[in-house]
Amino acid sequence: MSYCNKKLIQPEYSDRIFKVLTGAAAILAALLMLGFFVQLFWYALPSIKTFGWRFLISSEWDPVKQVYGALPSILGTLITTGIAVLIAVPVSFIVSMFLVESAPAWFSVPVSYALDLLAAIPSIIYGMWGLFVFVPFMQSTVQPFLANTLHLKSIPFFGGNYNGFGFLTSGIILALMILPFVSAVMRDVFKMVPSVLKESAFGAGATSWEVTYDITMKYGARGLLGAVFLGLGRAVGETMAVLFVIGNIQTMPKSFFQAGTTIAATLANNFAEAEGIFKSSLFELGLILLVMSFLIQVLAQLWLKRISRQMGES
Amino acid sequence: MRRRGLVLRKTIDISMKLLSILFVTVAVAVMLWILYTVCSKGIEAFSWSFFVEPTKPYGIPDGGIANALLGTVIITIGAVIIGVPPGLLGGIYLSEFARNSKLGNIIRFSANVMMGIPSIICGLFVYAMLVYSTKHFSGFAGSVALSVIMFPVILRTTEDMLCMVPDALRESALAIGMPRWRATFSIVCKAASSGLVTGVLLAIARVSGETAPLLFTALWSDDWPFTFFTQPTANLTVTINEYATNSPFNVMHTRAWGAALVITFIILILNISCRIIFKNKEHAS
Numbered sequence: 045m046s047y048c049n050k051k052l053i054q055p056e057y058s059d060r061i062f063k064v065l066t067g068a069a070a071i072l073a074a075l076l077m078l079g080f081f082v083q084l085f086w087y088a089l090p091s092i093k094t095f096g097w098r099f100l101i102s103s104e105w106d107p108v109k110q111v112y113g114a115l116p117s118i119l120g121t122l123i124t125t126g127i128a129v130l131i132a133v134p135v136s137f138i139v140s141m142f143l144v145e146s147a148p149a150w151f152s153v154p155v156s157y158a159l160d161l162l163a164a165i166p167s168i169i170y171g172m173w174g175l176f177v178f179v180p181f182m183q184s185t186v187q188p189f190l191a192n193t194l195h196l197k198s199i200p201f202f203g204g205n206y207n208g209f210g211f212l213t214s215g216i217i218l219a220l221m222i223l224p225f226v227s228a229v230m231r232d233v234f235k236m237v238p239s240v241l242k243e244s245a246f247g248a249g250a251t252s253w254e255v256t257y258d259i260t261m262k263y264g265a266r267g268l269l270g271a272v273f274l275g276l277g278r279a280v281g282e283t284m285a286v287l288f289v290i291g292n293i294q295t296m297p298k299s300f301f302q303a304g305t306t307i308a309a310t311l312a313n314n315f316a317e318a319e320g321i322f323k324s325s326l327f328e329l330g331l332i333l334l335v336m337s338f339l340i341q342v343l344a345q346l347w348l349k350r351i352s353r354q355m356g357e358s
Numbered sequence: 359m360r361r362r363g364l365v366l367r368k369t370i371d372i373s374m375k376l377l378s379i380l381f382v383t384v385a386v387a388v389m390l391w392i393l394y395t396v397c398s399k400g401i402e403a404f405s406w407s408f409f410v411e412p413t414k415p416y417g418i419p420d421g422g423i424a425n426a427l428l429g430t431v432i433i434t435i436g437a438v439i440i441g442v443p444p445g446l447l448g449g450i451y452l453s454e455f456a457r458n459s460k461l462g463n464i465i466r467f468s469a470n471v472m473m474g475i476p477s478i479i480c481g482l483f484v485y486a487m488l489v490y491s492t493k494h495f496s497g498f499a500g501s502v503a504l505s506v507i508m509f510p511v512i513l514r515t516t517e518d519m520l521c522m523v524p525d526a527l528r529e530s531a532l533a534i535g536m537p538r539w540r541a542t543f544s545i546v547c548k549a550a551s552s553g554l555v556t557g558v559l560l561a562i563a564r565v566s567g568e569t570a571p572l573l574f575t576a577l578w579s580d581d582w583p584f585t586f587f588t589q590p591t592a593n594l595t596v597t598i599n600e601y602a603t604n605s606p607f608n609v610m611h612t613r614a615w616g617a618a619l620v621i622t623f624i625i626l627i628l629n630i631s632c633r634i635i636f637k638n639k640e641h642a643s
Contacts, residue, residue, distance in 0.1 A: 062539035066451035069444040070465045073510055077468040080479060083486045135381050142378035155386060162389050164629045166567025168595050169618050172602050173392045176399075176611070220388060251371035274474075281476020283570035284595075288603065308478050312573055315485075330482045334475065341474040345467060 080334060088328035090321060099328060105294035112325040114332060119297050120211065120306040121333070124286060127215025127300070128222060128279040133272055135219070136227035141256050143227075144234040156231065163224035171288035174217040179289055182216075183208030187301055206301035209291035214306070217285050222275040229274055233267035234260055266351045273344035281337050283308040307333045393622075400619025403612045413580045413597060416605060423617050429583035429592040430621070433500045433576055434566050436586070441505030442512055442558055449516020454528075454542055457521075466517075469510040480506045481571030489575060497583055497591025500576030504565040511564065515557030519550040556636045563628035567621055569595035594621050 091099065095112065102113025139159075143152040187206040196202040237260045245255045261268070291303020292313050305313070307329050318326055411422030448465070456462025484503040489495055523546050531541035547554065572578075577590035578597055585591070594617050601614035 059538040062537075062542070063451070063455055066447045067455065068447075070448035070451040070456070070462075070513070072444055073448060073465050073469040073472060073513060076506060076509070077472050080475065080483050083483050084479075087486050087490075135385065138374075138378045138381045139385055142375075142382055146375065146378070147382075155382065158386065158389065161626060161629055164563055164567075164625055165392075165622060166569070166595065166625060168567065168569045168598055169392070169396060169622055172598065172614065172618055173395055175602060177391075177395050220392075223385060251367050253371040253374040254367065256374075277474040281478060283476070283478045284599070308476060308570070311478055311482065312570060315574060327482065327486070330479055334479050337474060337476055337479070338471060341471040344474070345470050 081331075084327055084331040084334055088324055088331045091324035091328040094321060095325070095328075099325070100332075103294075103296045107322060110321050112322065114307070114325075114329055116294050116296055117305055117307045117310045117329060118332065120290070120304045121280060121308070121336070123211050123297055123300070123304075124214045124218055124290070124306055125276060125279045127212065128218035129272065129276055131216065131219035132223045132226055132275055132279075136223050136230055136271075136275075137268070139223075140227045140230035140234055141260070144231055145256060145260070146252060159224045159227055163228065166284075167221060167282055168284040170217055170221050170285040174213065174285065175288040178217065179208035179213060181208075182206075182213050187212075191301070201299055202301065204299040204302055207303070209289055209303045210299075210301050211290070211297060211304055212300040214286045214290045215300075217289055218279045218282055221282065221285055222278045225278055226271050226275040229271035230268060233264040233271065236267065237263045266347070266354075270344060270348050270351065273340060273347065277337055277340045277344065280340060281308055281333055283312050287312050396615065396619050396622055399612065399615035400622075401616075403616025403619075408613070408616055412582060413592060415580055416607070416610070421613065423594065423597060423613065423620070425580070425582045425592040426578070426594045426597040426617065427620065429497060429576070430566065430594040432583050432586060433497050433504065433572070433591060433593055434562060436498065436501030437504035437508055437565055438558070438562060440501055441508035441561075445509045445512025445561075446516050446554070448509075448513045449520060450542055450547075452513070452517040453520035454538075454546070466514075469513050472510040473514070476570075477507055477568050478570035478574075481574035484571065485574040494588060495575060495577040495590040496588055497576045497586040497593075500572045500591060500593065503571035503575045504568060507565050507568065507571065508561045511561045512557055515560070516554060519553030519557060520546055522553070523549045552635055552638075556632045559628055559632045559635075563625050563632070566628075567595065567625050569599055572596050573599070 091112070095102070099112065099114050100118070101115055102111075103115045104111045104113045105116065106112075143156055147155070183206065187208065191197040191202065191206065197204075241259050241263065242255050245259045250258065286306050287309045290305055290309050292305050292309055293303045294305055294310070295302075297304050311326055311329055311333075314322070315326055407420050408422045409427070410424050411420065412425035413423060414421030448469075452462055452466060456465070481503050484499055484506060488499040488502060527545055527549060528541060531545040532538070536545070572593055573596060576593055576596065578600060579590045579592050581589070581592065583591045583593075598614045598617045598621070601610040601617070605611070
């Protein structure tokens, strides 16, 4: 760097302290990241030693016999996250497309602003709203409609009894929660598309949807995938919004209407009264969640880095 | 090129437009529904005693949330004291000394990854670090957990804000003989001050609504939060959790809605003021 020419400025003692101090604070980030893994692994060790790999594929959950398995929680996390992303991604794609491309400014500016503010609302509010308002609504209206009117109950994964709680409800609440985040990123992606590209497509006679689908989406595909990753990362570890509406039962998921659990919900629900090997298995669940979200984040980071490098070259 | 009929293309276009209007309406309607529920149910709980009385054990009427509100404020201030200085210093390091260095990239990468780690994991981490070893839950542990969440956010926003300061400013400060630290604090940081304040406020807004990490660290209590370092400490979000899920009483649910309205209000105010601060600065420059 040009401005720290050592011949002109005497390297003072105070500046060395300054650099070491700031550097130490920065390295804290890397150390904390490492500390997460070390700490959780250390406390999960008794459980890892006792149950081995079976912990990952066992669905047994018996506090009396002290036998625990993570499969219901892992599957629950995957199912709720999957539902959330499946709902939130197309909806936020269309919402942000509309807000950026075709809505008039008097509409899109306040709505974008409102969406940004909604991203700030704490997850426990979503959970509470889910418990007191949305679960009864699901039970009385949505689930009977899906099961009886649309006759989905004869299809596997949609059968069984329903009481409003469960995977579908959690997935929808999660989708509502991540929608503002995903649509914020997608709006940025849509705005990045050069207007020359869009204008020439319009000039060639394309309709607005064709411009969006063939030009904007293909130009911004990689950025859009980044948005999906972001939503995925949010949804996978969300605790409070899910805890209130999942039902918290340790069973293998058989139907989307059924109550179940996720890793985060299991942790929050059982941690207070857990002791010994039980607590250790909960730490192992935490470690699994950490590894899952770590992988998602690393993939997202590498992906975004690659995009910005390619954008820089072109 | 594949040819499609004009009518079909127009129909697709119009139906996509209608669909997007439908989706936007549904999304906005659900959001308004949530806000309406929180406001209408929360306002029922509001009364003088709600804001001055502490929480009471189950079944006892006319409790408030005063201790929880105070506890949330204390825990958040604690998190700011612990988390903000290293965040700012680390951000300074990244922008002033490590723009393209390998170490800087590793730190940047881990801060980005850390921002995406679920907050419940931060709670678990601090539980293992502080609660398990000292054998008691405490508000202080809650502060540490929240500061762990804040730290990478502040680190990254600080770096972004400082990188926007033009190098000419740094060079002229150093040219008049300022030491590096002085130039950084009184010239570079000052130029980016509104950005830094925004970053800190946004980080506060983000952690003050957190529940999961506090479940493992601060827990909750019916006492006033004067035993911050040694005992479970009352706070709004865990109180909401307790009242909403573990209580069959309607009064308690109403109080939970009241607390929910309070915390939502605080967070929205923080967010809106950030936007105003940042916007004013942008217009001024």
